[in-house]
Amino acid sequence: MPQIPIAIVDYGAGNLRSVEKALEHLGHKPVITSNPKDVQNAPVVIFPGQGIAGPCMQNLQESGLLESLKERAIENKPIFGVCLGLQLLLSWTEEGSQDCLGIIDGKNIRFPQKAKVPHMGWNGVSQTSDHPLFKNVNDKTQFYFVHSYYAVPYDTSVVIGTTEYQIDFASVIVKDKLAATQFHPEKSGVQGLQIYSNFLEYAID
Secondary structure (H helix, E strand, O other), rough: OOOEEEEEEOOOOHHHHHHHHHHOOOOOOOEEEOHHHHHOOOOEEOOOOOOOOOHHHHHHHHHHHHHHHHHHHHOOEEEHHHOOHHHHOOOOOOOEEEEEEOOOOEEEEEEOOOOOOOOEEEEEEEEOOOOOOOOOOOEEEEEEEEEEEEEOOOOHEEEEEEEEOOEEEEEEEEEEEEEEEEEOHHHHHHHHHHHHHHHHHHHHO
């Protein structure tokens, strides 16, 4: 695959360097940026995240990145969300009763009280769709998770992977050229890199 310029969205939500290193390992040229024009114009955007939803949404709003991400989604330009980046794509989160981007209709809710939070460590992903994102990735492959809330898309057809942690929750969602994982591909070894590689292969045409 030829080298692809990739914008990694910097909105104060951490773990950017590990994403950058993963994409460099695949032979691409990522740039960490907080410039809305970079995010709007890049061939591919990675929207990572870890932290608290409220301050992150405020940073997106104040920086102008929120509108850039929404415009990309409307224009069906490739976006890959990671962890909090997945959750913020939805309409609302129970964490702080916070409105989110609304690119995917749905909500985020906290794991049941009986579940230890955060859900942290390796867990399997059951593939519910034969999608190009899973090319050369076995069903129930283990990926690395760290989160206390989980996504509930209202349109279940966007869910292509689920994970069990007290309950079954959506861990991979796809809508056109937008994809997102609740797990961290950049912290999930060879199979995580394969997920990034697959996305870049099918999203760029």
